Amino acid sequence: MHFSKEEKAMWLEDWRKSGKNAWAYARENGLVPQTFTGWTKSRKEKNQSLVEVSAQFLQSTCFIQEWRIEKGDVKIYIPLSIGTSELGTIISSLRGLL
Numbered sequence: 001m002h003f004s005k006e007e008k009a010m011w012l013e014d015w016r017k018s019g020k021n022a023w024a025y026a027r028e029n030g031l032v033p034q035t036f037t038g039w040t041k042s043r044k045e046k047n048q049s050l051v052e053v054s055a056q057f058l059q060s061t062c063f064i065q066e067w068r069i070e071k072g073d074v075k076i077y078i079p080l081s082i083g084t085s086e087l088g089t090i091i092s093s094l095r096g097l098l
Contacts (some may be wrong), residue, residue: 008039011029011031011036011039012039012040015036015040022036022037022040023036023037065079065080065081066078066079066080067080069094076094078090
């Protein structure tokens with residue numbers, strides 16, 4: 001089942017008011033506990049496994065000419081030669097997709 005951002009926000013607000021742990025709340029309300037506990041994590045917590053690597057490092061240590069981001073059927077190729085402002089624009093545009 002897919003929930004909109006508004007529906008997730010409603011569930012999260014109700015959960016916070018309940019004082020229960022996320023796993024128990026999800027089970028009591030017919031939600032998948034693993035999915036619900038994922039909603040409770042901040043974006044920063046979800047991205048802890050990411051490591052920043054400079055384009056200069058990549059260009060000097062390997063033959064990669066682009067970043068490849070793949071998630072399901074979505075495939076994005078970003079040339080290493082783009083500037084930081086262009087990369088920021090691309091990342092901002094992708095936030096809802098990934």
